[in-house]
Amino acid sequence: MNSVQLGDRVLALFEDGRSFLFKVQDGKLQTHHGIIDLTSLVGKSYGTVCETHTKERFYILRPRLVDEIYKMKRQTQIVYPKDVGFILLMLDVHEGKTVIDAGVGSGAMCAALARAVGTKGKVYAYERREEFKKLAQENLTRWGLADRVEIKLRDISEGFDERVDAIFLDVPDPWNYVRQCYEALNGSGNIAIVCPTTNQVQHVLEEISKFPFVGVEVWESLFRQYKPVAERLRPFDRMVAHTAYMIFARKVMSDWRD
16 A cells, blocks of 8 residues: 555655654654654555654655664664675575575664575574664664575574575674584575675685685775755765675685696
């Protein structure tokens, strides 16, 4: 349906660019431009204009996953959206694929993986901290993706239970788990590892070189937003520059150098 229903998650966008993401239920939401009566939104078409009690106008929109990620409750650093899309492509994650997400954190990247694998695929998420597992489960449930993800409370030094098509590894010391990842990947499977610093990348590359991986690549994504004003088009004064280094590789069954 293209109209708001009770229980929907809705994004209210004001003219000044401020937005609020909430669930439509009995009650009211206080904003900087007045109060929104949530039940008054029921039945209204998405994309239409509504008003607060002070007559300030706002649009009601369906939240995108990127909106959810930016406004999500988090206890850890997240993989930025500017990196997420490239990682999904490099891992070749699509409908029906099986993926391991090692170090689920608050669940942002896990959600992107879960959307990509569709209803026929599966994400197996590993997290060693109970509070992160609980938060990720809550976020995935809120976004309607929990049924595509199985979260396991375990230290990945013990290895993985599954053989999968792709692995996303986001932990403080990823070089210590390259062997476990190699063993869990299907032949020609893809791995993506994120690291915040160059010395960590060096450790990962040294470890990857000990296993039959091919197509090893290291990337950094720089992404600049522009002010959308036709008469004075220019970049924003500030940008999110470095977020993470991304390392990619593909598993083969033997090393042709042997």
